[in-house]
Amino acid sequence: MSTKPLHLESRCIHGGQRPDPTTGAVMPPIYTSSTFIQESPGVHKGFEYSRSHNVTRFAFERCIANLESTGLSESDDRTQGGFAFASGLAATATCLELLDAGSTILCMDDVYGGTNRLLQRVRSRTQGLKVVFTDMSDANALARTASECKPRMIWAETPTNPTLKIVDIDAVARVGRAVGAITVVDNTFASPILQRPLERDIDIVMHSATKYIGGHSDVVGGCLVTSRKELAEKLRFMQNAIGSVMGPFDAYLTLRGAKTLAIRIRRHCESAMRIAQWLEAQPSVERVVYPGLASHPQHALATRQMQLNGAPAYGGMITIFLRGGIKESRRFLENVHLFALAESLGGVESLIEHPAIMTHASVPDAQRAALGISDSLVRLSVGIEDADDLIADLAHALER
Ligand SMILES: Cc1ncc(COP(=O)(O)O)c(C=O)c1O
Numbered sequence: 001m002s003t004k005p006l007h008l009e010s011r012c013i014h015g016g017q018r019p020d021p022t023t024g025a026v027m028p029p030i031y032t033s034s035t036f037i038q039e040s041p042g043v044h045k046g047f048e049y050s051r052s053h054n055v056t057r058f059a060f061e062r063c064i065a066n067l068e069s070t071g072l073s074e075s076d077d078r079t080q081g082g083f084a085f086a087s088g089l090a091a092t093a094t095c096l097e098l099l100d101a102g103s104t105i106l107c108m109d110d111v112y113g114g115t116n117r118l119l120q121r122v123r124s125r126t127q128g129l130k131v132v133f134t135d136m137s138d139a140n141a142l143a144r145t146a147s148e149c150k151p152r153m154i155w156a157e158t159p160t161n162p163t164l165k166i167v168d169i170d171a172v173a174r175v176g177r178a179v180g181a182i183t184v185v186d187n188t189f190a191s192p193i194l195q196r197p198l199e200r201d202i203d204i205v206m207h208s209a210t211k212y213i214g215g216h217s218d219v220v221g222g223c224l225v226t227s228r229k230e231l232a233e234k235l236r237f238m239q240n241a242i243g244s245v246m247g248p249f250d251a252y253l254t255l256r257g258a259k260t261l262a263i264r265i266r267r268h269c270e271s272a273m274r275i276a277q278w279l280e281a282q283p284s285v286e287r288v289v290y291p292g293l294a295s296h297p298q299h300a301l302a303t304r305q306m307q308l309n310g311a312p313a314y315g316g317m318i319t320i321f322l323r324g325g326i327k328e329s330r331r332f333l334e335n336v337h338l339f340a341l342a343e344s345l346g347g348v349e350s351l352i353e354h355p356a357i358m359t360h361a362s363v364p365d366a367q368r369a370a371l372g373i374s375d376s377l378v379r380l381s382v383g384i385e386d387a388d389d390l391i392a393d394l395a396h397a398l399e400r
Pocket residue numbers: 087088089090112114115157161186188189207208209210220221222344
């Protein structure tokens with residue numbers, strides 16, 4: 001077999017995978033056993049208890065480690081720096097445990113509402129975290145705020161949810177090094193197919209695997225991935241000590257989803273670009289935010305940072321501002337049929353939602369207003385249906 005590194009499409013299918021050693025099964029079986037026999041106390045086959053070691057979970061963890069290019073071998077870390085959790089928020093919560101009580105965390109101002117809630121309403125009370133928000137799409141503001149507040153961790157998300165701002169990943173890594181902070185990028189919206197922050201010197205990548213990686217809206221999961229051996233050791237300890245692990249059935253489904261991640265992402269990107277361009281020409285749409293449009297304020301950065309096999313590609317998420325207010329938004333959202341009005345994103349089916357009332361209701365009102373998450377903002381997750389059918393659905397709802 002050639003020793004040439006595999007392309008991402010191939011890594012989705014083969015990355016970190018091997019046939020089951022006992023039967024030769026091509027797909028890892030779902031190992032449900034909670035415990036494993038020991039020949040003598042402490043003498044076993046490397047598996048003791050399923051929270052700590054699970055074959056099916058390990059297979060998914062090696063897959064995501066490979067896709068995010070950790071570069072670690074199994075002798076560096078058993079799952080090559082990939083760790084899977086019961087949800088994206090469980091992954092985030094475990095990651096925050098790397099911080100000592102009273103630490104400062106510098107966070108992107110526009111992040112998933114649940115991340116904001118966990119930081120402001122839970123960890124600032126229980127862990128004494130000092131949470132400083134800044135608009136990291138301005139690299140100078142990021143550097144200035146970091147040198148002022150001396151964070152122990154920098155938490156970025158790009159593209160952001162829901163305003164699709166782009167954060168310069170190189171700048172986050174540089175600033176993190178300069179101030180000695182652990183850098184984390186929530187890579188949920190781009191997926192490892194479009195950007196791999198560890199290749200840009202970021203310390204930890206976080207995913208809601210519920211979204212593109214699972215890809216079929218039938219599983220909730222999360223992961224953390226690192227290429228730093230010492231951080232992998234700490235995360236392995238935390239994953240086991242805290243215990244919010246991904247179960248074997250979910251690991252099986254998520255691994256199954258990951259096999260088609262690259263071809264799905266290609267289709268999401270192509271359709272979203274067409275739909276964004278079409279939306280820009282609609283009189284009832286005041287503004288379209290999509291990193292692939294020349295009108296996006298950070299189009300050049302997105303073009304540099306988000307690529308599929310060397311060609312720019314901008315993901316499947318579109319944000320629009322409708323003309324009018326809540327009445328017009330409600331009417332539009334009640335009249336789409338192919339787009340499902342539902343939270344979440346990244347599935348094969350198209351989803352649409354109203355962040356101010358739905359996914360971002362937990363963001364404090366003043367912060368939501370400052371971020372521009374208004375009543376006229378609608379978020380679309382473009383699925384892999386025929387793009388003409390999706391456009392017809394939106395056209396019908398906009399006419400109402
Ligand atoms: C960008 C982003 N990060 C994290 C999460 C949290 O993930 P989960 O819902 O799997 O806990 C979400 C969920 O919507 C998200 O969109």
